[in-house]
Amino acid sequence: MFARTLAAVAALSLALPASAADEDKSRAAPEAPEAYVPNSAAKTFTGTFGGRTVRYTATVEEQVLKGEDGAAKAAIVTSAYIAEPRDPSRPVTFLFNGGPGSGSVWLQMGAFGPKRVAIPSDAKDDGGPPYPILDNPDSLLDVTDLVFIDPVGTGFSHTIGDTKGSEYWGVTKDAKSVAQVIRQWLDKNGRWNSPKFLGGESYGTTRSAAVVNELEGEYNDVALNGVILISTVLDFGAGAETEGAELGYVTTLPSMAATALYHGKATAPSVSQFVEDARRFAIGPYASFLLKGQNASAAERAAILPELARFTGLSPDYLERADLRVTSGRFYKELLRDRGLTVGRLDSRYTGTDYDSAGETPDNDPSFYGIDGGYAAAINAWMRDDIGYVTDQRYVTIGNVGPWDWKLAGGRDSNAYLTVAPYLGKAMRENSDLRIFVGQGWYDFATPFFAAEYALSRTGFPQDRIEYKYYDAGHMMYVRDEDRRKLSQDVRAFIRAR
Incomplete structure (x- = not known):
């Protein structure tokens, strides 16, 4: 049986590796930490998004995370799409998928990136290649720069040297690493004073809440204008299917x-x-x-x-x-x-x-x-062939992380009932401009819409700054053409309304 606790948590999950040790070994880069040189590739394109022609630079690059001794420990790959000429007053939106263990391929090649893979829109199997890779007029590049993040063990991201993946595989560990990448990217690109949005899908919404806590939960904070939750899972107790839980x-x-x-x-x-x-x-x-x-x-x-x-x-x-x-x-x-x-x-x-x-x-x-073949082919073709990113790493669309550490800070009671929703409520109370967008498909059992509504209607959430939109598809509503367009319009309006 699909146990709902695991189902909701791993909303796009497949079989895990034989052991964490095997996975650590398979994903570790061969270079010694002190000699590690980050990999990158960049290319400039032009596209029409939201009815506006935009010239943009696509940059795929490793963001290196270092230990206290300065040695490189992991490389998290970001795929950034920045409008030219560069304008620091433009919003920048950081996006990731879920799993945990999912690369950003789904949001990147299905919803918001400048290219998309065309698979059947009517809930039919995607069959075999070739899969059309098309310009995506529904990309958000007309209103925001985009940075897609692949956490350690997903996409092309990997550990370095003897670092174990388990150092990054957990609700809080993962959030800290993603928050660190965002800070480093802001430093490098001079975007600290840009309007900022954070978005995730599925477990990526869990990650969003935990990352918000890391970004805004200290004095040297990264203030956000909005959080985009797509197919939301925040309160795991609300969806647990276990004996005695109603x-x-x-x-x-x-x-x-x-x-x-x-x-x-x-x-x-x-x-x-x-x-x-x-x-x-x-x-x-x-x-x-x-x-x-x-x-x-x-x-x-x-x-x-x-x-x-x-x-x-x-x-x-x-x-x-x-x-x-x-x-x-x-x-x-x-x-x-x-x-x-x-x-x-x-x-x-x-x-x-x-x-x-x-x-x-x-x-x-x-x-x-019914959809996995097309997305795997598209992300590899786009990054390797079109942008020119050269790597021996295998792009991990989903899987290959674990075991996952579900413990939260705050003592025993925080883990007796697992929910990250309070992180968002606290951030909203302490940031009067922070708004939340919630997009849900009617036909999604991995992260049911009523469970999202339940989690975000608890005490402590300013209800007038939470916006709900619903779609006639499921977990990845953008696989349906009409809903991809609607999702794009809804999120674009959310960003413009800052």
Whole structure:
């Protein structure tokens, strides 16, 4: 079964390496730390973005992290797209993906970079190469310079010499290294007084919150104008599917409703209205029923069952056997079992065919294997062939980090219930200009939209500075052409409104 705690945390995860030691060895550069020379490549292009023609320089380069003794320990690769002539008054936006263990390929070649890979927009498999690599008019280069960051163990980034990857693999360790890279990039490029935005997708939203804490949590801070959260996971307790935990059933139900409607297992005038009804049912009668556990009355159970069947598209008999609590993994397998199909986790519009129709959970996620080939080919072709970045390193699209250290600073209680959301609330209270953009797909089970709403509506968040936008796709909503354009327009407006 896809355990939801791990599923949400590793929203784009594949198999981990055999051991951390093996991974450290495979990703370490051969040069001695004291002799290490950073790798880089740059080339100037022209493109039209947001209706405006922009001449820009693409620079792929290693940002070297050093120890207290001055020796090089790791090289984090950034891909920067800077409009020419250079203007320090322009905003600069730092972006990364998630995993943990995912390179920035997805946001870079799918949403905001100057080039994009064209894969099917209608939730179909991307098949085999060649994949068209096109100019991306939806890039944000007309309103902001862009810096994509690949943390250690992702993309072309790697450790140096005897440094172990485990020194960078953890919520706080990773955030410190990314914050250090941002500071170094600002130093080198003279951009300390530029308007600044930070953005991430999936675990990248977790990273965003932790990086904000590193950037703004001390006196020598890097103040931000905005944080862009795409497919958000901040509160891991809210999505945990473990015995005795009930909140995950509440936060997932509206995503089940949207999926049931999409596949014709429910009826409603619109997805927005249906999920709003599902929200009200989930946080009201359903939550009350779940919290009572075995103390819920037979009358309450009888009232909940038909509504749960209506929203999930599952039969009352199945729901009874599941004790009116359906995990996401079971839902993927059961919803379309009568058609011999499963639905995707990252994007439940996608369907797949398993080895057979028995069993409780799918063999794999059709919404991931339906897109991965095109993105891997595109990032390597763009960086190596077009920009001219020469390296023996393998571009890691996803995987290859771990074990991950999930501990947060603050003592035992901070880790008994894992959430990084308070980092953002504190930053907003202490920075009156800091705003948050939240973009969510209706069909995303890796980071359900209702769980994001729950996390950001807790005490301590100025609600008037949080903006929500919703899309008719899943976790990577930009794979759908209409939603890529809408996401671009929404984020562009968010940046302009600073």
